Amino acid sequence: MRVRRLAAQAFAVFALGLEGAWEGVWAGNPIVVLPDGRRVEGREVRAAADGTIILILPEGARLEYPKGTRVIMDEPVAMGQALERMRKKEYDEAIRLLQGIVEQYRFLGWDLKALKYMGLCHVEIGRWDEAIRNLDAASEGAADLTSDEAMRVGLARSLAGLGRRDRLDPLLDEMVRKGTRREAAAAQVIRGRVRLENGDIEGGLFDFMRTARFFREVREWVPEAAWRAGETLERMGKPEQSLEFYRQAGQYPESEFGVRAKTRLEKGS
Amino acid sequence: MRRGLLLLSLAIVLAVPLHGQQAPAGSSIADPLLEREFEFASGLIHKLKMPDLAERVMDRIEMEYPTLRERTTVVRAEAMIERRRFRQAEELLATVPKDSPKAQAILLALADGYFMAGEREKTRAIYADFFNRHTNAVPTDPDVRRFFRDAAYKFSQMLAMANDPLAAAGMYDRIFPLLGPDDRDALRQLKLEQAELLLRAARGLPAGKERESLIRKARANSDEVVWGGMDLWFGRAVAALAHVELLEGNEDKAIALLNKNMEMLRKLDERLSEAGLVSESPYAGALSLLGRIHKDRGDFLTASREVREAEALRFLERAAGEFEELWSLIARVAQRDAAILDRAAKEKTTVTLPGTPEARQEPFLRFLESARQFERVLLELESGDGWTPAVADRKNKLKERVQKLIQTADSFDKKHGVSPQPDLLPGEKFAGFVEMERGRNHVALEEKRLELALSHYAEALRRYYGVFSGYPGTDWSQNAGEAIDRIKSRVKELTGKEVTIEAREGGREKIARVVLREGHNLFSRKEYEKAIEQYLKGLNDFPEGEEPLAALGNLLECYARVSDLLSLRVTAEYLAERFGGNPLAAQAFLRVGRYFFEQNNRDLYLFLYERYLEGFPEHPSAAEILFMLGEQRWKVEDYEGAVVYYRRLVERYTKTPRYLQSLNRIGWAYYLRGDFPRAVEGFSRFLADAQAGTEKAQAKLCLADAYRQMGAYADAFQHYAELTGWLDNKGGAFSTSIEALRKNEEIHQQAFFYLGYCKMLMAGAGEAGAASRKEAIAHLRRFVETYPKSTLAPTALSTMGAILLVEGRSDEAAAVYQELATQYPQSEAGQNARLAMLRSLIEIQRLEKAEEVLQEMLREADRYPADQFLRAGILFQDRGRHEAAARAFEASLKRMDALTEGVRRGDVEQRVLMALGQSRLALNRPAEAAEALRRLIEEYPRSPFFFEARFLLGRALRGAGSLKEATEVLRDVFLRATDQRLITRATTELAELQLAQGDRDGALASYQRIVLLSKPDDPVIRPFYQKALYESVRLFREGGRWDDVVENANRFTSEFPHAGGAEEVRRWRSEAILRRTTGGSGS
Structure with a gap:
C-alpha cells in the first residue's frame, strides 16, 4: 500500500496489462530511486524502447517511470566476467560481453558502465574512434562519469591517438590543472608526447620531467615519463642529465620502459 | 611631546639589556624620567623594532644632556646592531673607553648580532676576549654577576653549536659559582647540560684517562640530577646515564636503565607536549638511544671478520667475568656454610643448613656443567673457522681463564654443599649465557648473522621512525632522519633490496611532513643541495597540501640558488599550472623572480614573472609586476616593448592604481614614437578616468598635439579649447600646489598658442576661410599680449605675419615682422625676418608659398x-x-x-x-x-x-x-670610431654591403659581431641589435647551422618577444630543433 501511495505521489503512470514494446531484463532486486530520494523496490525491471522504465512490484503490479530515472540493481554476472577478461587483457572477448550488457540493460544504468569499459577496452587496443564513441556515450548518459578518472584518461589517450587537438588540448589542460593526481600525470605524459610530435622538444621534456619528479606515486605513468625524459635529454645533447631518469625508469622492471631503460644503461656503462 | 613619550613608555613592557639603573652624573630630580627615556628607547629597538625612532630619542637626550653621551652611544650601538650595521656599531664602540661596562655591554651585543648574522668566528673571538679578561674574577655586584652568568651561558651555547663541547662544558664551571641558593632549578639544568656536553666530548676521544675522567664527571652530574627530583631534568639525566653506560660498554645496563624508566619518560613526554615543549622531551632521547644501540648491534654483526672477532671476544670475556662472579658468590656462600658448621662443631651444637644434600650440591653441579658448556663453545669456535692471528693471544688467555675457573670449581671442597639460592643457579637468563651467546653470534655463519642483524636494524628503524615522526622540527628528528637513511643504505648494501616502510593510516604523510620540515631547516641554513634532496623525498609521499606547497616554493628557490636552470623551469611550470591561483605558490614566484631581478638576469626573471602572471592573474601584485616590466622597457626607451605590458595591465586590471598610469604611459609611448593615432587612443582612455591635475592637463595637451600632428585640426582645436578652459581658473581643481600652478601655466601657454594656430589651419582657402584667419590673427595677437615673455611669442608674431602674407596684406605683414624684429631681437625669428616668414609658411603648411619666398630669396641671393x-x-x-x-x-x-x-x-x-x-x-x-x-x-x-x-x-x-668603394669608406669608420654605437652602425652597413656583394659568410660574421659584442639595452644600438639577431637567424638557417639558429633565436625571442619577425623566428627555431636531431639541412 505504501508503495502504491508513493507511486501515486510520484509521477508514475499506473497501468495494468499494458503491453508495449519493451526491452529489458529481469534483474535481481531492482530499486527505482525517485528524484526526491525515495526508493521503490520491485521484483523486476525493464526498459521500453523509448527509455521508459517499467518496474514490476513484488505483488505483480507495474509502475512506469520516465527515461533517465535512476535504477539500482545487482551487478550483471557478465560484468564481472568482462572485467576479468579485461584484467587478462582479452579485450575482444571483454567487448563482446560488455556489448551484451549494453543491449540488455539499455536505459537501466549498467549499460553506461558497460559502455565505459568497452571504451576503455578499445583504448587499450588502439581503436580510437570506437573508444571515443563509447566513452562519450557513457558520459552523456551519466553525469558522474564525466569526471570518472579512468574515462578521462582513456578519452585523452584516444583523442591523442586521433590527433583531435580541438578536444584534446582543453581536456588535458583541465586534467593537469584540476584533475586527480593520476589524471594530471597521464595528461602530462600525453601532452608531452604531443608536444614532441609537434617539434616542441623543450615543452615535451618539461612535461616528462615534472611527471617523473613530482608524480612518483602514480606508478602507472612514471616509468614512461622517466624514460622519455631521459631519451629527450639525450637527444638534446645532455647525456649526463639523462642518466638520472634512465635510472629512475629502470626501477620499474615490470614496465616496458623500465626494460628499455635498463638496456640503455647497460649499453652506456 | 615629552609627556606623550613618557606615557607611551609606561604602557610598554620593556627589556633593559644594557644600561641598568645607573644614574647619570650631574643629574637632578629628572633622573627617573631620564631612565624611562632610555628604557623606552631600548624598547623601541628590541620590542617594536624601530631603531630609527630610538636614535631620534637619543638625539634629543644628547642635546639636552651632553654628559650622557656614553649612555646614548650604547643605545645607538644597539640600534646599529638591530639594523645589522655591525661596522658602524664597532666604530661607535671605538669612541667609548674599552674597559667601561658600557663598552663591554656593546661588545657583547655586537657579538650577539654577529651570531644572529651567522658570523660565528667573530662572535667567538669577541666572547673569548671578554672572558679572557675576566679569567679569575667572580663579580660581587648582583647585576654584574647576572650579566656575567648570562654571557657565560650564551657563550657556552655558541661553543656547543660550533662543535666544541669540551670548551662549552668548561664554561659551565664558571657559571656554577655565580648561582645562589635560590637557583636550585637552574643548577639542575646546568649540571645536566654540562653532563651532556661532557659525553659529547668523550665520544670524540680515544679510550684513555681523559675520556674516563669526562665520563666520570658526567655520571656524577647525572646522578646528582636524578636524585634531585622528578622533572624534565630527571628524564634527561636518565638518558645521560644510559649514554654513560654505553660509553663504558655496558649496553645491557643502558637498555635496562632506559626500559626501567621508559614509562616515566613517556609520561613526562605527555606533559611536555601539553606545554608545547616537546622538543625538550627525554623520551625522544631514550628512543633514539635504543635505536642507536640496535643499529650498532646490527653493524657489528655484519662488520669485517676482524671487527666481529674483537667484538665476540669482548662478549665472551664478559661472559667469563659473569661466570667468575657467579663462582665467587657460590664459593663465598659455601665457605660461609662451612664456617657455620665448623663453629657448631666446636660449640658442640647442631645446626641444620637449608636444602637436601642433593639440593646443596646442585649449585656446584650446575655451575660446572655451565662452565664446561662455555668451554665447549670456545673449543667449537676454535675448531670451526678458527680465530684470526690478530686475536690469538686474547683468545688463548680467555681459554686459560675458563679452564682455570673450571679447575678451581672442580677442586673446591664441596662436602658440605652450599645453601641453594636462586641466584646461585645459572638459568637461561644468566648473564654469562647471554654474553656467551652474543659472542657466538658475532662469529656465526653469515646467514645467521645477517638474520640477526636485520632484526636489530628493524628494531632500530622502529625506534628511529618513532622519533622522526613524533618530534618534527627538533634535533632529535633530524638525527633520527639521518640514522634512518644510513640504516636503509646499509640494508640495501647487505641484501640488495630497498627498505619499504609500511606505515599506518596517515603514517606516511606524517613522516613526509617531518622530512619536508627538515628540508625547511636545511633551506634556512642555505644548504640548498641537501634541502633539494629532502624536499623531493618528502614530496614523494606528500605531494599536495599547504606544507608541500611551501616546500615546492622553496625548492624553486633552491634550484635558482644552485643554478639548476632546467629543474627551475620544470618546477616553475608545474607550480604555476597545478597550483595556479594559490597565493603561497604566487609568493614563491615573486621571491625567486626578485632574486634574478636583482642579479639583472633578464631572461630568467622574465620567465618567472610571465609564469606568475599566467598562473596567478588575480594575485594582488600582478598589476604591479606588469607595470614594473613595462617600466623596465620604458627605461631603455623600448616603447614598443613597454606598451605590451601596459596594455596587458589595462585590459585586465582596471580597478588598480596602475591602470590609469598605464593608460597614460601608453599614450606617451605612442606619442614619443610619433604614432599619433594610437597616442590619441591611449590618451583618450586615460583622460576619461583621470583626476584633475597636472598629469591630466599634460595628457590633454599631448592629445591635442597628436591630433594636430595628424592634421585633425578641428579635433585639436576642441581639445586645446577644453584644456584652456580647465586651466583658466587658477584656483581650480587642477592647481593642487605651487609647482602644479607653474607647470599648468606652461601648458596653458602652449594650448592657448595652438588654439590660434589650429584656427588658422582650419580656415578654408580663399574667402571662405577669411573669417577664421581673421580670428586666428586676433587670437595670436591676444596671445602675444597675454604672454609677451613666452618663448612662443615670436612664433606667434611670425605666424601672424605668414597669415597676413597669405591674405595678401603685405604691409601689415611687414609691420608684424618689424614688430618681431624690434620686440624680440634675440629670437631667431627676430633676427631673420624673411627666414622667419619662410619658416612660418612651412609650419602652416603653405609649402608652395614658402617656395615662392625661397625663389625670391634666390633671386636676391646677394x-x-x-x-x-x-x-x-x-x-x-x-x-x-x-x-x-x-x-x-x-x-x-x-x-x-x-x-x-x-x-x-x-x-x-x-x-x-x-x-x-x-x-x-x-x-x-x-x-x-x-x-x-x-x-x-x-x-x-x-x-x-x-x-x-x-x-x-x-x-x-x-x-x-660602387660597392667596393663603399666598403673602403666604411673602413675609415672602423679605423677611427671608438664609440660602440658608431661601430655597431658601421658593422650593420658593412653587413648589408657584404650581402649585396654575395658574401654571406662575411655578412654573418658582421652580424654576429654585433650580437656578441653589443649592449642591447642601449636605445641607439638596440634596433641594430635586433636586425643583427634576425639576420643571423636567417643566415644560419640558410647555412644549415641549427645549433646557432636555436641559440640566436632564443636571444631574439627573449629580447624582442613581440617585435616584428618574432613569430617567424620562433618557427625557424622549432624547425632547427627538429633538424638538428635528425640531421636535416637548410633550404
Whole structure:
C-alpha cells in the first residue's frame, strides 16, 4: 500500500496489462530511486524502447517511470566476467560481453558502465574512434562519469591517438590543472608526447620531467615519463642529465620502459 | 611631546639589556624620567623594532644632556646592531673607553648580532676576549654577576653549536659559582647540560684517562640530577646515564636503565607536549638511544671478520667475568656454610643448613656443567673457522681463564654443599649465557648473522621512525632522519633490496611532513643541495597540501640558488599550472623572480614573472609586476616593448592604481614614437578616468598635439579649447600646489598658442576661410599680449605675419615682422625676418608659398648670407621638399664661394655639403650626392660629420653601384670610431654591403659581431641589435647551422618577444630543433 501511495505521489503512470514494446531484463532486486530520494523496490525491471522504465512490484503490479530515472540493481554476472577478461587483457572477448550488457540493460544504468569499459577496452587496443564513441556515450548518459578518472584518461589517450587537438588540448589542460593526481600525470605524459610530435622538444621534456619528479606515486605513468625524459635529454645533447631518469625508469622492471631503460644503461656503462 | 613619550613608555613592557639603573652624573630630580627615556628607547629597538625612532630619542637626550653621551652611544650601538650595521656599531664602540661596562655591554651585543648574522668566528673571538679578561674574577655586584652568568651561558651555547663541547662544558664551571641558593632549578639544568656536553666530548676521544675522567664527571652530574627530583631534568639525566653506560660498554645496563624508566619518560613526554615543549622531551632521547644501540648491534654483526672477532671476544670475556662472579658468590656462600658448621662443631651444637644434600650440591653441579658448556663453545669456535692471528693471544688467555675457573670449581671442597639460592643457579637468563651467546653470534655463519642483524636494524628503524615522526622540527628528528637513511643504505648494501616502510593510516604523510620540515631547516641554513634532496623525498609521499606547497616554493628557490636552470623551469611550470591561483605558490614566484631581478638576469626573471602572471592573474601584485616590466622597457626607451605590458595591465586590471598610469604611459609611448593615432587612443582612455591635475592637463595637451600632428585640426582645436578652459581658473581643481600652478601655466601657454594656430589651419582657402584667419590673427595677437615673455611669442608674431602674407596684406605683414624684429631681437625669428616668414609658411603648411619666398630669396641671393640659405634648405629638407632644399644648399655654396666677410665658412660649408648630400640622395641622385660628400670628407678631414658623412657616402656609393668603394669608406669608420654605437652602425652597413656583394659568410660574421659584442639595452644600438639577431637567424638557417639558429633565436625571442619577425623566428627555431636531431639541412 505504501508503495502504491508513493507511486501515486510520484509521477508514475499506473497501468495494468499494458503491453508495449519493451526491452529489458529481469534483474535481481531492482530499486527505482525517485528524484526526491525515495526508493521503490520491485521484483523486476525493464526498459521500453523509448527509455521508459517499467518496474514490476513484488505483488505483480507495474509502475512506469520516465527515461533517465535512476535504477539500482545487482551487478550483471557478465560484468564481472568482462572485467576479468579485461584484467587478462582479452579485450575482444571483454567487448563482446560488455556489448551484451549494453543491449540488455539499455536505459537501466549498467549499460553506461558497460559502455565505459568497452571504451576503455578499445583504448587499450588502439581503436580510437570506437573508444571515443563509447566513452562519450557513457558520459552523456551519466553525469558522474564525466569526471570518472579512468574515462578521462582513456578519452585523452584516444583523442591523442586521433590527433583531435580541438578536444584534446582543453581536456588535458583541465586534467593537469584540476584533475586527480593520476589524471594530471597521464595528461602530462600525453601532452608531452604531443608536444614532441609537434617539434616542441623543450615543452615535451618539461612535461616528462615534472611527471617523473613530482608524480612518483602514480606508478602507472612514471616509468614512461622517466624514460622519455631521459631519451629527450639525450637527444638534446645532455647525456649526463639523462642518466638520472634512465635510472629512475629502470626501477620499474615490470614496465616496458623500465626494460628499455635498463638496456640503455647497460649499453652506456 | 615629552609627556606623550613618557606615557607611551609606561604602557610598554620593556627589556633593559644594557644600561641598568645607573644614574647619570650631574643629574637632578629628572633622573627617573631620564631612565624611562632610555628604557623606552631600548624598547623601541628590541620590542617594536624601530631603531630609527630610538636614535631620534637619543638625539634629543644628547642635546639636552651632553654628559650622557656614553649612555646614548650604547643605545645607538644597539640600534646599529638591530639594523645589522655591525661596522658602524664597532666604530661607535671605538669612541667609548674599552674597559667601561658600557663598552663591554656593546661588545657583547655586537657579538650577539654577529651570531644572529651567522658570523660565528667573530662572535667567538669577541666572547673569548671578554672572558679572557675576566679569567679569575667572580663579580660581587648582583647585576654584574647576572650579566656575567648570562654571557657565560650564551657563550657556552655558541661553543656547543660550533662543535666544541669540551670548551662549552668548561664554561659551565664558571657559571656554577655565580648561582645562589635560590637557583636550585637552574643548577639542575646546568649540571645536566654540562653532563651532556661532557659525553659529547668523550665520544670524540680515544679510550684513555681523559675520556674516563669526562665520563666520570658526567655520571656524577647525572646522578646528582636524578636524585634531585622528578622533572624534565630527571628524564634527561636518565638518558645521560644510559649514554654513560654505553660509553663504558655496558649496553645491557643502558637498555635496562632506559626500559626501567621508559614509562616515566613517556609520561613526562605527555606533559611536555601539553606545554608545547616537546622538543625538550627525554623520551625522544631514550628512543633514539635504543635505536642507536640496535643499529650498532646490527653493524657489528655484519662488520669485517676482524671487527666481529674483537667484538665476540669482548662478549665472551664478559661472559667469563659473569661466570667468575657467579663462582665467587657460590664459593663465598659455601665457605660461609662451612664456617657455620665448623663453629657448631666446636660449640658442640647442631645446626641444620637449608636444602637436601642433593639440593646443596646442585649449585656446584650446575655451575660446572655451565662452565664446561662455555668451554665447549670456545673449543667449537676454535675448531670451526678458527680465530684470526690478530686475536690469538686474547683468545688463548680467555681459554686459560675458563679452564682455570673450571679447575678451581672442580677442586673446591664441596662436602658440605652450599645453601641453594636462586641466584646461585645459572638459568637461561644468566648473564654469562647471554654474553656467551652474543659472542657466538658475532662469529656465526653469515646467514645467521645477517638474520640477526636485520632484526636489530628493524628494531632500530622502529625506534628511529618513532622519533622522526613524533618530534618534527627538533634535533632529535633530524638525527633520527639521518640514522634512518644510513640504516636503509646499509640494508640495501647487505641484501640488495630497498627498505619499504609500511606505515599506518596517515603514517606516511606524517613522516613526509617531518622530512619536508627538515628540508625547511636545511633551506634556512642555505644548504640548498641537501634541502633539494629532502624536499623531493618528502614530496614523494606528500605531494599536495599547504606544507608541500611551501616546500615546492622553496625548492624553486633552491634550484635558482644552485643554478639548476632546467629543474627551475620544470618546477616553475608545474607550480604555476597545478597550483595556479594559490597565493603561497604566487609568493614563491615573486621571491625567486626578485632574486634574478636583482642579479639583472633578464631572461630568467622574465620567465618567472610571465609564469606568475599566467598562473596567478588575480594575485594582488600582478598589476604591479606588469607595470614594473613595462617600466623596465620604458627605461631603455623600448616603447614598443613597454606598451605590451601596459596594455596587458589595462585590459585586465582596471580597478588598480596602475591602470590609469598605464593608460597614460601608453599614450606617451605612442606619442614619443610619433604614432599619433594610437597616442590619441591611449590618451583618450586615460583622460576619461583621470583626476584633475597636472598629469591630466599634460595628457590633454599631448592629445591635442597628436591630433594636430595628424592634421585633425578641428579635433585639436576642441581639445586645446577644453584644456584652456580647465586651466583658466587658477584656483581650480587642477592647481593642487605651487609647482602644479607653474607647470599648468606652461601648458596653458602652449594650448592657448595652438588654439590660434589650429584656427588658422582650419580656415578654408580663399574667402571662405577669411573669417577664421581673421580670428586666428586676433587670437595670436591676444596671445602675444597675454604672454609677451613666452618663448612662443615670436612664433606667434611670425605666424601672424605668414597669415597676413597669405591674405595678401603685405604691409601689415611687414609691420608684424618689424614688430618681431624690434620686440624680440634675440629670437631667431627676430633676427631673420624673411627666414622667419619662410619658416612660418612651412609650419602652416603653405609649402608652395614658402617656395615662392625661397625663389625670391634666390633671386636676391646677394642679400642673404650663406647660413640663411642653409637654414632655409634645412626647413625644406625636414618637410621632405628635397628639390627646394637642394636649391637652397647650392645657393649657400655659391654664396660661400663668393666668401662674405664674417662668415665662418668651415662650419656652414660642412653643414651645407652634408645636407646637400642627404637631399641629393633622397632625390635618387647618388652620384651627385657622393660628389658633395666626397668634397666634405676631403676638405674637412676633421669634420664633426666625419662618421655621418662616411655612412651617407657609403650609401650613396652603394646606390651608384660602387660597392667596393663603399666598403673602403666604411673602413675609415672602423679605423677611427671608438664609440660602440658608431661601430655597431658601421658593422650593420658593412653587413648589408657584404650581402649585396654575395658574401654571406662575411655578412654573418658582421652580424654576429654585433650580437656578441653589443649592449642591447642601449636605445641607439638596440634596433641594430635586433636586425643583427634576425639576420643571423636567417643566415644560419640558410647555412644549415641549427645549433646557432636555436641559440640566436632564443636571444631574439627573449629580447624582442613581440617585435616584428618574432613569430617567424620562433618557427625557424622549432624547425632547427627538429633538424638538428635528425640531421636535416637548410633550404
